[in-house]
Amino acid sequence: MQFxxxxxxxxxxxxxxxxxxYAEGIDATAEVEEAVASxxxxxxxxxxxxxxxxxxxxxxxxxxxxxxxxxPTQYRCASEALLRRFRQEQTLPRLNPLxxxxxxxxxxxxxxxxxxxxxxxxxxxxVRRATGQETYLTFGxxxxxxxxxxxxxxxGEGRAHARRWTNRQSxxxxxxxxxxxxxxxxxxxxxxxxxxxxxxxxxxxxxxxRHWPVLPKTAMLSPASxxxxxxx
Numbered sequence: 001m002q003f004x005x006x007x008x009x010x011x012x013x014x015x016x017x018x019x020x021x022y023a024e025g026i027d028a029t030a031e032v033e034e035a036v037a038s039x040x041x042x043x044x045x046x047x048x049x050x051x052x053x054x055x056x057x058x059x060x061x062x063x064x065x066x067x068x069x070x071x072p073t074q075y076r077c078a079s080e081a082l083l084r085r086f087r088q089e090q091t092l093p094r095l096n097p098l099x100x101x102x103x104x105x106x107x108x109x110x111x112x113x114x115x116x117x118x119x120x121x122x123x124x125x126x127v128r129r130a131t132g133q134e135t136y137l138t139f140g141x142x143x144x145x146x147x148x149x150x151x152x153x154x155x156g157e158g159r160a161h162a163r164r165w166t167n168r169q170s171x172x173x174x175x176x177x178x179x180x181x182x183x184x185x186x187x188x189x190x191x192x193x194x195x196x197x198x199x200x201x202x203x204x205x206x207x208x209x210r211h212w213p214v215l216p217k218t219a220m221l222s223p224a225s226x227x228x229x230x231x232x
Contacts, residue, residue: 001118001231003183006128009151010223013064017193018221019201021184022118022230023214028177030097030211032104039104043086046110052083057110060190061166068151070164077166078112099175101207102184109186109200112166114153116183118231120173123156125183127165136160139171153185183230194220 003020010016052058058080062072076084086092086107094100099115106113116125132148135158144163146152151165161170166187175182186200198220205216219228 001121001124002227002229003125003185004127004227005221006126007223007226008129009127010226012067013189014223015060015189015191015193016187017189017197018185018187019197019218020186020221020228020230021201021204021208021216021218022182022228023184023208023212023216024181025214026098026175026180026182026208026212028096028098028179032097032101032211035207035211036100036104039101039108040086040091043083043104043107043110044090047083047087052080052087052110055083055110056190057188057193057196058083060188060193061112064189065164065167068165070167075164075167078114078168079106079110079166082106083110096175096177096179097211098179098182098208101211102204105200105204105207106186109196109203111186111188111196111200113200113204114162114166114169114185115175116153116161116169116173116185117175117179118173118181118183119179121155121161121183122159125153125155125161127151127153130154130160134158134160136163137170137172139174141171181231 061077065072130146152160153162
């Protein structure tokens with residue numbers, strides 16, 4: 001089982017820097033509130049200096065969405081949406097210990113982080129352009145078809161596990177109480193993204209090891225090393 005970006009994605013977005021992490025042994029009993037508060041404090045301090053739309057990490061994703069033909073203030077990358085809500089409400093809803101932790105790290109780094117339950121992924125997972133035939137399950141339980149050429153996370157059975165790249169994940173592979181193994185992906189387009197993604201993945205791996213009995217497997221992805229073999 002592997003995760004990758006298509007050659008076309010690397011060619012269209014040569015500034016892309018990505019990191020991935022795989023872990024087994026996750027459950028919903030971990031106490032992560034102290035870590036969530038710590039990462040939230042980092043985001044809160046940064047937001048006190050400027051709104052999220054001024055962050056270079058967010059501006060880079062807005063440019064990326066524009067290049068995909070999307071209106072960036074209509075469709076926001078996941079980290080911008082989180083930061084916007086956090087700025088307005090000063091907190092985020094608690095969903096699941098792992099999701100809460102990843103959301104907090106996403107806030108601190110202003111970088112979108114996707115978390116997938118690997119038991120719900122068929123075959124390999126690839127970030128690629130949609131054909132328009134793939135199926136996407138919303139969190140409300142409705143089935144959709146991504147637009148042709150839309151950037152999606154697609155598995156071996158043509159199911160889209162995220163739409164509009166870093167905009168919205170699928171309800172199909174969302175982390176739940178029964179989730180035991182996960183693939184976590186972080187992606188950035190800004191200058192200095194490689195260093196930031198490296199720090200983010202290291203921070204994430206350390207945080208997981210502190211809260212669960214896991215030995216995370218990690219990888220940095222690039223055009224020269226575009227695949228992360230994580231299972232099987």
